[in-house]
């Protein structure tokens with residue numbers, strides 16, 4: 400079996416080149432061809448010696464997981480379902496905006512955390528993605544979009560690790576993939592433009608701060624332990640006080656001087672003015688504007704038994720936070736017509752048998768828009 404070069408960061412590729420009897424600097428050339436130019440055929444790599452290209456043909460390949468489906472929303476959001484083998488599939492979503500292009504990436508097939516409002520959580524955990532499978536989502540999307548939009552310029556300016564899975568429960572692969580995203584010989588993304596979203600794996604938050612401090616978003620969703628224990632079961636292990644302490648420690652390393660708290664608005668569950676006031680009290684224990692809130696309209700799915708808070712409730716909740724001087728945004732949802740919005744990722748993969756069937760049937764429609772429906776004007780992508 401040959402090596403998939405998407406599995407390597409630059410150092411790993413240098414070691415691979417040395418094993419082939421090549422100088423380490425060849426790895427930089429190879430890395431640029433793969434990640435900056437999207438090359439997957441060694442014959443395209445014209446500044447590599449022919450002898451090296453021949454060696455690579457017998458020892459290596461460059462390949463992302465196959466695409467099962469591609470859905471393009473009327474608002475320009477694109478969702479891909481990747482086949483990662485054995486009936487598992489993961490999703491990535493591209494969200495175009497005027498001043499940026501954001502890719503939401505998955506880190507695991509399924510998720511073990513089991514948040515009540517998340518369809519991935521209801522699916523259960525299957526396995527961790529490899530670093531190569533994580534970076535392949537960016538590699539595929541970036542180079543597909545350049546061709547699709549007919550531009551040589553970079554299309555994806557921001558990456559959010561908010562797709563399927565809890566990134567900090569797949570730490571080693573996550574950090575390797577982050578390093579490729581940040582590497583100037585690959586995507587050269589700034590730390591401020593790469594965000595890891597966590598449900599609160601406290602020890603790994605500290606490690607991320609030390610190893611690869613990118614922007615951090617924390618899925619809070621409740622102002623007290625009793626409620627959060629119910630919505631985010633990981634809270635029983637790392638309760639709110641410990642989580643907030645970890646957030647404050649992370650600030651010393653963070654590329655931005657704040658932590659973003661994600662808060663999914665659930666009708667009658669966590670969305671009253673009293674809950675908002677409790678949140679204010681919680682974060683005001685620490686002085687300064689060290690956090691922001693992002694209120695997320697819930698995207699209902701039948702198994703959750705939960706419903707979306709009415710808009711007036713969300714606005715009233717936001718007002719309590721804003722009046723207390725806390726920067727608060729309400730997430731616009733995007734891609735509703737293709738189920739690309741928050742908590743909807745994995746809706747397509749709950750039935751693993753069904754996935755297998757679709758893999759067979761839908762390969763024939765690979766890379767064609769499958770759904771094109773009227774604008775919804777809503778939706779961001781993000782599970783956590």
Ligand code: SF4
Pocket residue numbers: 510511512513514517518519520521562563564565597598618782783
């Ligand atoms: S919200 Fe995030 S951490 Fe929670 S179950 Fe969904 S994917 Fe896992």
